[in-house]
Amino acid sequence: MEIFEGRKLVIATKHHKESVIAPILEANLKVKCFVPHDFDTDTLGTFTGEIERKNDALSTARQKCLLAMEQSNCDLGIASEGSFGPHPTIFIAHADDEFLIFIDKKYNLEIIVRELSLDTNFNAATINSFQNLVDLVKNVGFPEHAVILKSTAPNDNLVVKGIQSWELLEKSFHKLTTNNSQVAVETDMRALFNPTRMKVIEKATEKLVEKIKSLCPECKTPGFGVVNSKSGLPCEWCGLPTNSTKSHVYQCQSCNFEQEKMFPNDKKTEDPMYCDRCNP
Incomplete structure (x- = not known):
């Protein structure tokens, strides 16, 4: 589209989301995507709870986008934020709820899409044997999909993230069970460690492009949406x-x-x- 063609667009991420977002935006909007240097999105909250997310997913995505735009002195930006848990209407199923926000300060635009998907491997459990751990991780697509192990011992904050090998999985399990019989295991939902989530973000980006290309019949402003x-x-x-x-x-x-x-x-x-x- 002409109003975006040739402009720089910052992608607010530290988890490699640009790998699915950038190709779609560059092909359809003719923008030049980049990722800000040393941009730490974890300051707004982490999936593992070390830093609590203070706002809802959409507000966090907006804040993330604006921070990246300010840091990189760019007037065009995009950010995503996801939440995981029970589906709002299909209660027995887990869901990936992704928000994607596109902000253009030059033309005062804010275009938002939401992708609520049942396609997720989100899972968590407390296990007491390595065999139980093996059974669980096989069901969530390990080792292509990473997992996280946490100690359940009182006052023990030890966490091992991004586990993507059987060797590291076993080593981490035995380390965490030295003084405790149980370990908490959960899927690592950070995009770079979760190909299933990355595909949902890709689908949301395609939906975003469709909405951006939807022009108001009266004034031709992009983002004419529901x-x-x-x-x-x-x-x-x-x-x-x-x-x-x-x-x-x-x-x-x-x-x-x-x-x-x-x-x-x-x-x-x-x-x-x-x-x-x-x-x-």
């Missing part, structure tokens, strides 16, 4: 409104122009199994 959803998709049998999405409302962040787009999921009726009347 700000609200309306339910009421009619039941295929009885015709009464269901709770399923009937339309999306788009809004421009520059001129506030709004547009409602009907049937965003290419469905004009809903399956009766989701109707409160036909399937009470």
Whole structure:
């Protein structure tokens, strides 16, 4: 796009997210991506809890992006932040909830996307034998996906991160169980140690590019996106409104122009199994 072409764009990361973000942005927006030197995103919070994240994921991503832009004296930046835990609606499943924020100070733009994915190996447990540890790490894609071991002994803060070899796994396990019978193990969710998460960030970047390319019909500002959803998709049998999405409302962040787009999921009726009347 012309307003971004040739401009430098800073990627606020210390965990190699540029490996999936930069190629997509450079190919689609013609920007020149770079990573700030010695930029420590851990100061805003760590997955292992040594530094508590004080704000929600989106606020943290925004803060991270603005800090990188200020540090590198760049008016165009991008940052991501993820959270892991139970899916908000499918409670028995874990989810990767990624926010990606794109900020352009020159044109006063802030474009945000969210990718909520069931595709994650997020897991954690307390184990008491090396065989139990082996069984768990095999299920989370080790050694391609790293794991973290923590001592469970009182007042022992020993943590071994980024374990990606069987040798280091066994050595760390025996070291942590010297004075204690149990060890806490969890997947290392830092992007450079978790290829599954990296793919979700890549998918979020593709979604971001689509939103950036979506121009306001009135003023042509990038980022014309969904700000609200309306339910009421009619039941295929009885015709009464269901709770399923009937339309999306788009809004421009520059001129506030709004547009409602009907049937965003290419469905004009809903399956009766989701109707409160036909399937009470």
